[in-house]
Amino acid sequence: MKESDIDFKNLILDNIREGIVLLDSESNFVFMNQEAENIIGVSSQRFKKDNDISLFDKQIGDLISSIKIDQKTKYINEIKIRDMFNKENIISVYVRPILNYENTSPELRHILIQFTNLEGMHLLNKKTKLDEEEELMSQLFYGLAHEIKNPLAGIKGAAQLINSQDKSSDTIKECSDIIEKEAVRLSELVNTFKHLQPHSSATFSETNINELLDEVINICSKEYKKKDVAIFVSFESEAVNILCDKELLRIVLLNIVKNAYDSIDTKGEIRISAKRIKDFKLNNKNLLQINIEDSGQGIKETEINKVFQPFYSTKKNGQGIGLFLSQKIINKFGGFIEVHSKTNGVVFRIYIPAN
Ligand SMILES: Nc1ncnc2c1ncn2[C@@H]1O[C@H](COP(=O)(O)OP(=O)(O)OP(=O)(O)O)[C@@H](O)[C@H]1O
Numbered sequence: 001m002k003e004s005d006i007d008f009k010n011l012i013l014d015n016i017r018e019g020i021v022l023l024d025s026e027s028n029f030v031f032m033n034q035e036a037e038n039i040i041g042v043s044s045q046r047f048k049k050d051n052d053i054s055l056f057d058k059q060i061g062d063l064i065s066s067i068k069i070d071q072k073t074k075y076i077n078e079i080k081i082r083d084m085f086n087k088e089n090i091i092s093v094y095v096r097p098i099l100n101y102e103n104t105s106p107e108l109r110h111i112l113i114q115f116t117n118l119e120g121m122h123l124l125n126k127k128t129k130l131d132e133e134e135e136l137m138s139q140l141f142y143g144l145a146h147e148i149k150n151p152l153a154g155i156k157g158a159a160q161l162i163n164s165q166d167k168s169s170d171t172i173k174e175c176s177d178i179i180e181k182e183a184v185r186l187s188e189l190v191n192t193f194k195h196l197q198p199h200s201s202a203t204f205s206e207t208n209i210n211e212l213l214d215e216v217i218n219i220c221s222k223e224y225k226k227k228d229v230a231i232f233v234s235f236e237s238e239a240v241n242i243l244c245d246k247e248l249l250r251i252v253l254l255n256i257v258k259n260a261y262d263s264i265d266t267k268g269e270i271r272i273s274a275k276r277i278k279d280f281k282l283n284n285k286n287l288l289q290i291n292i293e294d295s296g297q298g299i300k301e302t303e304i305n306k307v308f309q310p311f312y313s314t315k316k317n318g319q320g321i322g323l324f325l326s327q328k329i330i331n332k333f334g335g336f337i338e339v340h341s342k343t344n345g346v347v348f349r350i351y352i353p354a355n
């Protein structure tokens with residue numbers, strides 16, 4: 001057979017490790033490749049015969065129905081689906097509209113569904129995660145040792161002074177102040193780490209984000225008065241309720257707003273907003289996005305990856321725990337925090353699953 005006789009498109013489609021299914025605008029079956037048959041455990045003959053989207057998992061069927069309404073790409077990060085051998089696989093699914101732009105308003109022509117089997121990636125991720133955890137533990141031990149050593153040195157010095165010849169009441173007062181201050185620092189450190197224990201008690205309840213943001217703004221406006229910093233807030237008018245530990249989320253918001261305030265020299269602004277993201281799902285859940293933007297000094301590109309590391313701080317009196325703790329708390333809620341540079345300052349984006 002000559003090279004020119006080979007149907008390259010079919011050759012690729014039958015060997016690619018991605019499952020592809022094409023439907024027309026009315027969800028009628030058009031095409032599916034070999035990998036799609038393997039992943040969803042239904043043959044193309046059966047699809048051709050039954051021509052029914054309920055052959056897909058219900059969540060995928062829902063995405064197909066919703067794309068007909070808004071014509072926007074949909075994504076499910078991880079769902080479990082049984083293949084033709086009844087083995088459960090973890091897959092990700094993209095459902096994309098293919099639009100016809102010939103008329104004034106684009107029309108839905110086809111629906112393309114793309115499946116990726118995440119099983120192999122899952123094992124790889126697991127190994128990477130273990131390596132990362134080991135690295136994190138060593139950072140933690142190193143940082144903790146450092147944070148404990150400093151106050152201990154202060155306490156030791158103060159005790160030596162009290163034992164020395166000079167026992168004037170002034171010296172004793174000075175030394176006991178040092179001991180008290182350093183003891184408070186140590187106990188704050190212990191309290192912070194309590195939140196990080198894997199089974200520390202997070203009390204999850206329905207939390208109205210708009211109300212919580214109002215509370216945070218109130219606290220900050222009272223506390224942050226030394227500089228000329230305007231704080232603005234905007235959120236979707238409909239109340240956004242999410243399931244989380246309100247006290248812990250308040251700690252996160254206060255940490256990030258405080259950092260924003262610290263980053264501003266004498267005058268600037270902080271903008272806080274919250275909205276629901278409808279087109280992207282994480283573990284089958286919609287996401288709530290809280291943005292905290294500042295017009296501060298910003299973070300150097302070379303440093304931006306370090307800000308969530310424990311004990312990373314560029315401040316004179318910073319412990320470098322605020323963002324590390326915040327990221328861990330949001331991870332507990334099943335979400336994550338990102339940071340991005342802007343022309344002027346930075347924006348922190350908190351993503352939390354919301355239904
Ligand atoms: N909005 C921001 N603008 C500029 N730099 C920031 C901002 N937020 C965080 N950073 C940088 O990230 C570092 C780590 O922040 P993090 O909140 O973890 O610790 P910290 O504020 O230094 O100390 P603390 O433990 O008291 O919060 C900061 O020291 C600062 O260099």
Ligand SMILES: [Mg+2]
Pocket residue numbers: 255258259322323
């Ligand atoms: Mg901080």
